[in-house]
Amino acid sequence: MMSSSKSWPIMAVPIETEGDVVAVRQRAHRVAELLGFERQDQTRIATAVSELARNAYGYAGNGRAEFVLDASIVPQRFVIRICDKGPGITNLQIILDGQYRSQSGMGLGLIGARRLMDTFNIVSEPGKGTTVEVGHKLPLRVGPWPRAKLTEIVSSLKKEVSSDPLAALREQNRELMQSLEELRRREEESQQLNQELGDTNRGVVALYAELDGRAEQLRQASELKTRFLSNMSHEFRTPLNSVLALSRLLLDRIDGDLSAEQERQVGYIRRSAESLLELVNDMLDLAKVEAGKAEIKPVRFSVGSLFGALRGALKPLLTNATVELLFEPSQDLPALYTDEAKVAQILRNLISNALKFTEEGEVRVTARPCDNGTSVTFAVGDTGIGIAPEDHERIFEEFSQVDTKLQRKVKGTGLGLPLSRSLARLLGGDLRVESIPGQGSVFSLSIPASMGSPDRELLSAPGGGSKSVLLIDDDETFRYVMRQIVGNESRYEFLEADGGEEGLKLARERQPDVIVLDLQMPAVDGFTVLQQLAADTRTKVIPVVVSTSMTIDDALRSRLPEHVRLISKNAISRESVSSFLRDAVQGAS
Incomplete structure (x- = not known):
């Protein structure tokens, strides 16, 4: 129970008759009002105190209600102590657990008071009576009460004359009616909120249905695009190969000599056909990957042999004498078991781009083991013009090209890097870029060193x-x-x-x-x-x-x-x- 030098008494009311129970309720309500509680809290406090006072009168025959302001805490607390000298409570814990019901409803009174108030303490000994202390914190908007101001409240309470019990009952009924009206209003608000939630849920369901429909349309459009690219790429290859073969016949003078101007014109035709065939091949490869029809054909090969083949194949691209192409395989790289053709295709794209956008310096191709030898990282670095950070991801989008002074001179399809990243992921790896404008770029291809056992015992533990x-x-x-x-x-x-x-x-x-x-x-x-x-x-x-x-x-x-x-x-x-x-x-x- 509370005992502190900052427990300031307000008043005490004896409980000796039925009318005193009503008087205790009235006083609790009035004190709560003067202390600044909201009307709803006034009713809560008065109801709890009324139940406890009724218990004291009904079970002990008499008792005493003490009203105190606990100023030892912030915010301050209005405390009511109900004590009696009755027989005490022998089954207190059972009552507090809600397992006991008496004809007079004492169990409900104690439990109800505990729920209504912020604090609840009870001490009861058989033959020595019962003391119940409940408290409710003052509202935060109400500042701490000084002792002098509380004295004024005590004086005004002493001058007030308690109204008759019937008036108190009428007041209690009025408060109950107000509480019921408040409950009805809240129930209407709850029903309105439920209706709004129902409307919102229906809207969400409709939105999901629309999104599903759009997703299906996008899937069909993507499938149609892939099928179109795949079919048309095959159709384009036949006439392109014919153009290349015929131009080769002309350049080889099979049907007679050509003038210098004719040779130049046929050369333009052949180079244009080669560029178009490269675009068609990239589109076909990309369509295959997107459709999931690209086949992986792993073989065992060494990085040294791969670099040797690339060095010979890319030598014709070294048309700028101020740019050097260097290959540096790591000495401790094991043999790889993956699709060599696709790895070579990715590296050819990367090296070709590096040579296009490097005016002087070098293009360096390296390979090193990673993850304890379970993967390998190829890097193609150059001293070229570099790529701005905001374009690092855009260059991997189909048909996307960065506008630079060199881009206007060199021709490209915008498919090489998207295709290379798709192939890298198909091989179980990824392709990333690090670049600073004016300082060159480094493209890193990371792939597993092995895509399975060459002897096809695929899942042996x-x-x-x-x-x-x-x-x-x-x-x-x-x-x-x-x-x-x-x-x-x-x-x-x-x-x-x-x-x-x-x-x-x-x-x-x-x-x-x-x-x-x-x-x-x-x-x-x-x-x-x-x-x-x-x-x-x-x-x-x-x-x-x-x-x-x-x-x-x-x-x-x-x-x-x-x-x-x-x-x-x-x-x-x-x-x-x-x-x-x-x-x-x-x-x-």
Whole structure:
């Protein structure tokens, strides 16, 4: 119970008759009003005090109500203490737990008072009576009451004469009617709000339906574009090859000699046809990748032999004597097992662009191992004109070109870099650029060193033992694809979860050898799953491979732990799955 030098008494009211119960209620209401409580709080305090006073009179025959202002805390608190010398309460805890009901309703009175007030304390001993103390904090808008000002309130209360009980009951009824009217108004507001929410939900459903329709239209348009590019590219190749063959016949003088002017004209025809054929080939390759029809044909080859072939093929492009083309393979690079033709195609595009936009200096091609030899990074750096930061992503958009002084001199289709990035992701890697205007550019191609075993034992686990793979992904289609690839291989047990929460549970219970994790999931996303896996001793050592449809760039890599391997869903194939599962298991063993 409260005992403090800053507990300032206001008044005390004896409880000896039924009328005193009403008087206690009136006094509580009046004091609350004078202290600055809102009308609703006045009613709450008066109701709680009335219930406690009725309990004191009904069970003990008499009692006493003391009104006090607790000035020891901020904000100050209005405290009412109801005490009696009755028989006490033997089953107090049962009453407070709401498990006891008496015919007079004492249990409801105590519980109701506790709910209505900010603080509630009760002490009761059999044969020694009961003391209940309740309190309510003063509103924040009311400043602290000084002792002198409180004395004025006490004096005015002593001069007031209590009204008769019937008047008090009428006042109580009026307050109840006001409370009921307030409840009715709030119920109407709630119904109106529910109606507005229903209208909003219908609008959201309609919006989703419209978005689904637009998405389907975009998908069909993309499919139509891909089909058109694929078909038309094939149709263009035949007449272009004929033009090239005929121009070659003319230049070789098969049907007679040409004048110097005729030779120049035929040369223009041939170069134009070659440029158009290059554009057609790029469009066809890009269409194949987008349609998912591009085939990966991995072979074993060395970086040294690849660089040698590129050096010979690109030598005719070295028309500027002030630019030097250098190849520097790392000495400790192992043999690669991937699609050599596609790697060469990407590097040819990058080197060709570098030579076009470098007026003097060098173009340097390097290769180095990464991730403990599981991947390799090719870099094509130049001392050319460079690219502004705002254009770093735009150059990877189809038919997009940056307007520069050299761009007007050299011809391009705007398809080389988009195609190169698409091919890089098809090989399980990515293509990025670092460039500063006037200081040159560096294009980095990172790909897995192996896309599967050359002997086609695609999913063999190290040591011959059975290994388990847990896939956590909310995309049902992707889970089906992975289930078909991994689930049909007897050396791997395939587990799957359609969300982060279920995935964490399975990871802790089954402790798989590898976890394949999606990042974009509702409720619990992949970033949260990674944090919780790392924080749990049972799962922190399990290797994780992140498979995502998000753009794989430096910003995304910076959000992931360094040891987590990152692959694009667009690059998923039987060979790539074999590679990253085997590498993950070997790394953990």
